[in-house]
Amino acid sequence: MVERMGRKGLSDWTGRGVLVTGGSSGIGEALARRLGREGARVALVARREAELERVADEIHRAGGQAHVVACDLAEPKAAFEAGVEAERLLAPTGVEVLVNNAGYGGHRRLLEWPLEDVERMTAVNYLASVAITKAVLPGMVRRRSGWIVFIASVAGKVATPLEAPYAASKAAVLAFAEALSCEVEGQGVHVLSVCPGVIDTPFFGPDDLAQMPAVARRGMVAVDGLVERVLQALCHRRWFFSKNSWKNLISLSK
Ligand SMILES: NC(=O)c1ccc[n+]([C@@H]2O[C@H](COP(=O)([O-])OP(=O)(O)OC[C@H]3O[C@@H](n4cnc5c(N)ncnc54)[C@H](OP(=O)(O)O)[C@@H]3O)[C@@H](O)[C@H]2O)c1
Numbered sequence: 001m002v003e004r005m006g007r008k009g010l011s012d013w014t015g016r017g018v019l020v021t022g023g024s025s026g027i028g029e030a031l032a033r034r035l036g037r038e039g040a041r042v043a044l045v046a047r048r049e050a051e052l053e054r055v056a057d058e059i060h061r062a063g064g065q066a067h068v069v070a071c072d073l074a075e076p077k078a079a080f081e082a083g084v085e086a087e088r089l090l091a092p093t094g095v096e097v098l099v100n101n102a103g104y105g106g107h108r109r110l111l112e113w114p115l116e117d118v119e120r121m122t123a124v125n126y127l128a129s130v131a132i133t134k135a136v137l138p139g140m141v142r143r144r145s146g147w148i149v150f151i152a153s154v155a156g157k158v159a160t161p162l163e164a165p166y167a168a169s170k171a172a173v174l175a176f177a178e179a180l181s182c183e184v185e186g187q188g189v190h191v192l193s194v195c196p197g198v199i200d201t202p203f204f205g206p207d208d209l210a211q212m213p214a215v216a217r218r219g220m221v222a223v224d225g226l227v228e229r230v231l232q233a234l235c236h237r238r239w240f241f242s243k244n245s246w247k248n249l250i251s252l253s254k
Helices: 026-037 049-061 076-089 115-143 164-187 206-211 214-218 223-235
Strands: 017-021 041-046 065-070 097-100 146-151 189-195
Touching (some): 017 076, 017 115, 026 041, 049 065, 065 076, 164 189, 189 223
Parallel strands (some): 017 041, 041 065, 146 189
16 A cells, blocks of 8 residues: 555545545535545545535445545544544545545634634634544554645635634644644655635635625636646645645645
């Protein structure tokens, strides 16, 4: 297995155990469906069980394998347990690839942002990634093989107005991913950080779209385009890729 993944990058997804958080919608759903088609065995984590079942059914109908783990990732202990459950469901390989993707944002001034929501958003966007990583990393280190993907945001790299708490949660994800990478690369675990710009998903509700500058709306990227870039980055063992446009900077770690 180390040989197949090895130093050459991840290109063969057949039979691979993959855990995708936020698999009920948007980027996570598109990634899970694509990986299912590529032959991976996917565990989907999010809150809305019915939506997870819908995605899992579609993966099954396309000939793939998928498991559902319903969980509110705002609670770090529950996030850890979801990682443990996915490790069990994806036996015998366990979680070979973890995609920390679940998250949400918002657009408002800090003084209008309830502290409780800042706390919850930090837990979902950042702490849940730490908790799930802690749950699956021991297996990866034991096997000396694994990939951990963090879907952060361009907001974690450049100042984005009306998004201060969201931007901070994504900056935390990026700092964590880079430091973790130094720690685990020597143990066979590769870390990839992804900083999408503006991707066409339900992340943007009608109010967000109404407020969005026309230039950003025009720069919106289809979700399948991002998924393809992530797969390519894993295939080429990338840490960093950056397309330097403020409206669509997609950087794939260092
Ligand atoms: N779309 C963009 O332009 C863009 C740009 C930069 C970064 N991103 C990042 O990409 C990631 C995916 O976003 P998206 O665009 O695909 O948005 P989305 O369609 O709204 O998907 C968000 C996913 O996160 C899950 N989630 C949210 N809160 C959760 C919680 N408390 N517990 C468990 N799961 C939770 C949602 O599932 P449930 O509702 O079922 O729980 C859903 O599956 C996010 O981290 C986002 O910050 C998106």
